[in-house]
Amino acid sequence: MIFESNIEILDSTLREGEQTPGVSFTIDEKIAIAKALDVFGVDFIELGHPGVSPDVYEAVEVLNELDLNAKKVAHGRAVNSDINDAVAIGVPWMGMFFGTSPLSLKHKFNVTKSEALKRIESAVKYGKDKGLKLRFTAEDASRTDIDFLIQVGQMVQNCGVDRFSLADTVGCLTPAKTTELVSRIVSEMDIPIHVHCHNDFGMATANALSALEAGARCIDVAVSGLGERCGLPRLAEVTVALTELYDVRGKWNLGQLPQLSKLVDSASRLEPNANQPIIGKNAFTHKAGLHVKAVVKEPQSYEAISPESVHRKRHLVIDKYTGKAALKNRLETMGMSVSEQELDTILKEIKYHPEKVAWEDEELRRII
Ligand code: COA
Ligand code: ZN
Numbered sequence: 001m002i003f004e005s006n007i008e009i010l011d012s013t014l015r016e017g018e019q020t021p022g023v024s025f026t027i028d029e030k031i032a033i034a035k036a037l038d039v040f041g042v043d044f045i046e047l048g049h050p051g052v053s054p055d056v057y058e059a060v061e062v063l064n065e066l067d068l069n070a071k072k073v074a075h076g077r078a079v080n081s082d083i084n085d086a087v088a089i090g091v092p093w094m095g096m097f098f099g100t101s102p103l104s105l106k107h108k109f110n111v112t113k114s115e116a117l118k119r120i121e122s123a124v125k126y127g128k129d130k131g132l133k134l135r136f137t138a139e140d141a142s143r144t145d146i147d148f149l150i151q152v153g154q155m156v157q158n159c160g161v162d163r164f165s166l167a168d169t170v171g172c173l174t175p176a177k178t179t180e181l182v183s184r185i186v187s188e189m190d191i192p193i194h195v196h197c198h199n200d201f202g203m204a205t206a207n208a209l210s211a212l213e214a215g216a217r218c219i220d221v222a223v224s225g226l227g228e229r230c231g232l233p234r235l236a237e238v239t240v241a242l243t244e245l246y247d248v249r250g251k252w253n254l255g256q257l258p259q260l261s262k263l264v265d266s267a268s269r270l271e272p273n274a275n276q277p278i279i280g281k282n283a284f285t286h287k288a289g290l291h292v293k294a295v296v297k298e299p300q301s302y303e304a305i306s307p308e309s310v311h312r313k314r315h316l317v318i319d320k321y322t323g324k325a326a327l328k329n330r331l332e333t334m335g336m337s338v339s340e341q342e343l344d345t346i347l348k349e350i351k352y353h354p355e356k357v358a359w360e361d362e363e364l365r366r367i368i
Contacts, residue, residue, distance in 0.1 A: 007248065008043035008218035010194065011235060013264060014063070015046035015075045015095075017226035018056075022270060027059045029267035031066065033223070036260045038068040041252040042235070043218065046095060049075040050085040057085065064091050073135065078123035086132060093133040096123060097167070100152055101140035113148055117155060128160045135194060141166035142173045142181065150188045157191050163218070164191055168207060171200030171230065175210040182214035192217035199230040208233040209241060223264040224272065224279075236261060236278040236310075244305050255311040278310055285315040289323020292316050296329050318359040320351045334361050336368065 014030050017023065025033070030048075037045055047064060050057040060074055074091040076082025078098040086094040098120050099108050105116055120136070127134050136156040141149055153164045166185060173181070178195070186193055195211035197204040197219070208219040225234035236257045242248040261279040265272045274281040284307035286292045294301035299314065307314050318330055327347055331338055338346070349367050350359060 006217065007212055007242070009235070009239065009252075010044035010046060010073070010218050010220045011037050011042040011070075011222065012046045012196075012220050012232060013037070013222045013226055013235075014059075015048050016220075016228065016232060017222040017264070017268070018048065019228045020226040020231065020268065020270070023226065023268045025059075025267050027055070027062055029263075030059050030063060033260075033264060033267065034063050034066055034068065036256065036263055037223075038066075038070050039253060040235075040256045040260055042070050042221075044073050044093070045070045046073045046075055046220075047091065049082070050089060051076055051082045057089075060085075060091065061089050064089055071133075078120055080123070080126055083123065083127045083130060083132070086127075087130045091132075093135060093162075094127055095135045095137060095165070096127060097137035097139045097165075098123070099139040099169075100149060101143040102145070103143065104140050113151075117152065120152060121155060121159060124156050124159045124161050134161045135163040135165050136161045137165035137167050137194070137196065139167045140169040142168040142177070143170070146181075146184065150185065153185060153189050157189055162191060163194050164189055165194035165196055165218075165220075166211075166216075167196040168198055169196075171198035171204060171207075173197065173207045174201075174203060175206045178207040178210040179214045182211045182216050186215035194218040194220065196220040197233055198227065199225060199232065202230075204231070205233040205237050205241065208238060209246070212242075212246075224261055224268065224270070224276070226264070226268060226270075234276070234278075236276075240278050240305065240310060254309060257310050258312060279312075283307075284312050285317055287317040287319065288321045289326045292326035292329070293323055296325070317357075318350065318364065319357050320354045322347065322350060331364070331368075334364065336365075338368065342368070 018025055034045055047060045048056045050060045064072055071093055072091050073093040073095045074086040075095045078096050105111055124136055138149055138152055193216045195216045197207040211219055220232055221235040221238050222232040223235045225231040239252045257279055277283055286295050291302045346367055
């Protein structure tokens with residue numbers, strides 16, 4: 001499937017990413033991350049919610065001064081104080097949200113649908129009067145009654161809102177449900193649709209891609225999938241999948257991904273997952289004998305993309321799963337040639353040491 005070239009990515013590492021339990025970025029870290037995201041080529045960068053704390057407010061001020069190609073967005077509630085913050089800082093875009101599901105209306109706001117519509121209308125009109133570009137997010141859209149969701153969308157559109165965003169706040173969509181929801185909303189609206197997916201069932205990336213297939217303009221991501229609870233779709237997976245599986249070419253500097261992930265992982269101080277696609281330690285590492293043998297001959301046998309395309313390297317592990325061909329290949333790269341019988345003996349020795357999960361060259365030399 002080939003998308004129109006105008007699909008967009010909004011990166012929320014600095015906003016929702018900082019809502020990850022255990023994470024608080026310094027302003028210098030935020031500056032470095034914003035610059036790296038811009039070099040990578042995202043379309044929108046959420047700078048933060050100024051109303052959260054003085055340091056977030058200051059960070060949004062400082063980040064807003066950076067010379068970036070990406071559109072800068074301040075996050076905030078549908079309340080005048082948050083709108084005033086965005087205006088005072090001078091951020092061009094505000095991402096304004098209001099929970100529209102029955103749960104939000106009842107338990108968060110204790111309002112009826114018509115009261116909610118009035119509050120939303122008053123806030124978006126206030127924001128537009130102040131000259132902001134507005135993305136309005138229906139928080140918990142996936143658990144909102146569809147007719148009410150359309151009513152909210154059309155109302156904010158009539159008030160001049162620039163983008164309408166659907167948040168799958170607790171990650172309860174599936175790809176098929178995402179397609180149904182987004183197609184319906186796209187058919188009922190004229191302004192571009194954004195989708196914000198959560199990963200509570202591990203489907204955030206699949207749902208986000210389904211949203212684009214169904215006609216959404218923009219999806220939200222975070223580096224390393226940071227965010228509340230199980231986080232958002234990962235920037236790396238989304239952009240590499242769009243490039244490789246959907247043939248969206250030339251939009252992003254994919255070679256920046258390892259550097260960008262390292263930067264965010266070091267600032268978040270969270271352990272990166274070894275088996276994370278694209279940037280995880282194991283993403284281009286092969287182990288079982290059969291796999292290594294095939295990869296040495298033809299890497300595509302067990303690689304969906306080449307490691308070089310994302311500035312990574314291929315690794316071949318030697319342990320008890322190693323086969324003869326893989327060991328022979330490794331010894332050859334070490335400049336050693338051994339007889340078939342010696343190869344069998346070395347392999348036997350390796351297989352008698354299940355506790356060793358990655359034999360180094362020096363250790364192999366020692367057995368030989
Ligand atoms: N739009 C309008 N009003 C909202 C709102 C929204 N989206 N969300 C909450 N409010 C109202 C609440 O109903 C409450 O009103 P009340 O005082 O009349 O009861 C008031 O705002 C304060 O609620 P809340 O924001 O929950 O206050 P708090 O002091 O506990 O928390 C923040 C303040 C800034 C820390 C909090 O808003 C926050 O965590 N923001 C960042 C997270 C976020 O934006 N999450 C949602 C999207 S992922
Ligand atoms: Zn979220």
